[in-house]
Amino acid sequence: MKVKYAAQILSNTVAAVLKLLSEADLNPQHKHELMETALVIQDLYKLFDYTNGPSGPQDIKKGIRQNVSAKTDHLNVWADFRKKMEKLVFVKSNGMAATNVRCVKGYLITLSSLQDLWNKLSRLGFKYLNLRQLNQDALENLFGIIRQHSPTNKNPTCASFIGAIKTALISGLTAPHNRGSNCEEDCKKLLTNFHELVFENESMPKKDDDHDDHSAREEKEMEICEDSQLSAPVLSLPEVLDFEDIEKDLTDVDSQPLVYLSGYIASIIIKQYNCLRCKNNLTAEEPESCPLFRYIKLREWWNAKSCLTYPSLNLCRTIEIAITVFNTEIIGCLHQKNICQLAVTLFFIKCDISWFSCEMHSKLVFDVMFVRLSRLLVRRQCQRVNLSLSEKEENLASAVKNAQQRGISK
Incomplete structure (x- = not known):
């Protein structure tokens, strides 16, 4: 049962992208349809979260994905979704309404069962229910x-x-x-x-040793990167930058994922280095009125407060140049050894980091930034290559199997 594509489509990310396309006026004739589709996907994603518990403490989203308790609003949300799903109408290709939609009936049974189960457990004295333990x-x-x-x-x-x-x-x-x-x-x-x-009498190897070895390898890799970066010359961008043109380019719909990635990297660095000066360099001062952060705003869970990180224009520009360097100079030699080290070195050579004013954490910040970015880009490119090779292998295996069934080949 392969449902990963349906789970990826019915997600908050797709809903945010559809809202972004609706607001961008790229398809004015489909603007209303895009927004309606986004709202439906957003409601379904919310329903998934309210019927599935967190995998651990780090996965808890207060008010959205958390264990059922007397303080949460699961019962009210389940009741609201039951009313909505009872009114759902699926229209066939001939214009007639479908009468037997099993997925809707199944979800209605699930919501009623969860409500009855929690009522029973609460009467028995249970204070929490992790819905994650009820799935497959x-x-x-x-x-x-x-x-x-x-x-x-x-x-x-x-x-x-x-x-x-x-x-x-x-x-x-x-x-x-x-x-x-x-x-x-x-x-x-x-x-x-x-x-x-x-081997009952033999002791199992300790997992701590493996963890220590993994940490040692990471530290050694970081030291290699640091040594290679000390002698790397830095080519600065032109002194006079037209920031209005740069911001206009990043405001484009196709560049919004780059802005979101920059905010993700900025959040990692801010958590690692609790420095106000670093935060001011990496984040935007007034993101509310800037069209650059349309996609990030649409990814916010709550309208009343901001929980995501809004990157500065300088950071977005640096990440954009690094991605361009990776696409032009790294992808062709992805099979070589120490590819991440090579990517980090080129990032330091090609990118201008003079805009970062915190001298205490400057080198540490860009070490973390470029190492994390290089690993993300290398992993993503490997996934694309592996997916392409896997599809070719599956197609070849299917063709051979069909030929064997027809008696054409052995």
Whole structure:
């Protein structure tokens, strides 16, 4: 059951993009339809959050995604969504209304069941209910691990499925979680593992050692990056910059993801270095009246307060130049070793960082910024290449399988 594309479409991100397109007047004849579609997707995303609990403390969104308790408004929201879904009408291609829509009936049953379950648990004295424990994420992730043993076999036989699940259980379900899978990582573990059953007297290796080795590798990589950056010359931009033209370019709809990425990187740096001067350099002074942040404003959960980070124009310009450098000079040699180190070095050479006025944290800030950006860009490009290769491999496997069924090839 592959629902990851539906989950990606019915998200707050897509709703914000549709609102942005509606306000940009690029499609005036479809402006009303874009806004209505965005509002529907936003309501569905809210419904998903109110019927699914947080995966951990870091995943809690107050007032949106949290455990059910007497202080939350889950019961009221569930009742409101029940009224809305009872009035939903699906129109067929011939203009007639559909009479038997199973997804709506199923969700109505789910909302009624959650309400009855919480009423029962609250009467028994329970104070919280984590809805995350009621979904099928663990089962979906198990099937995802099984599919990783034979990614090109879309229709496995019973024998191949049994072999794959045996391999997954023996390895302790240690396959990496796919970021593009149907659901989020559930962080569940087996009660025992193959090593403990076979070698009962031998002690398992400590996980702290692996964590220390991973941290040591990261520190070594950072030291290499720092050493390579000390002797790198910096080519500054022209002294007279037409900031109005730069801001106009970034205001364009196609550049809004770049602005959002800049805000994400700025938020990471601000949390790591609690410095007022760094914050003033990385964030905008008056984002409310600036059209540059239309997409970020649409991504806000609450209208009354701002929770996202609005990057400064200088930061957006620096990230834009770094992405351009990556697309023109790094993608062609992505197969080489130490590619992130090469990307960081080129970022320091090509980008102007003289606008950053905090001398105490200047080098540390741009180290973190360029290392994080290089990893994001390299990972994203690898995902694109892997997706293309995977599609070719699946198409080839399907063609061979069809040919074998017709008796054309062995």
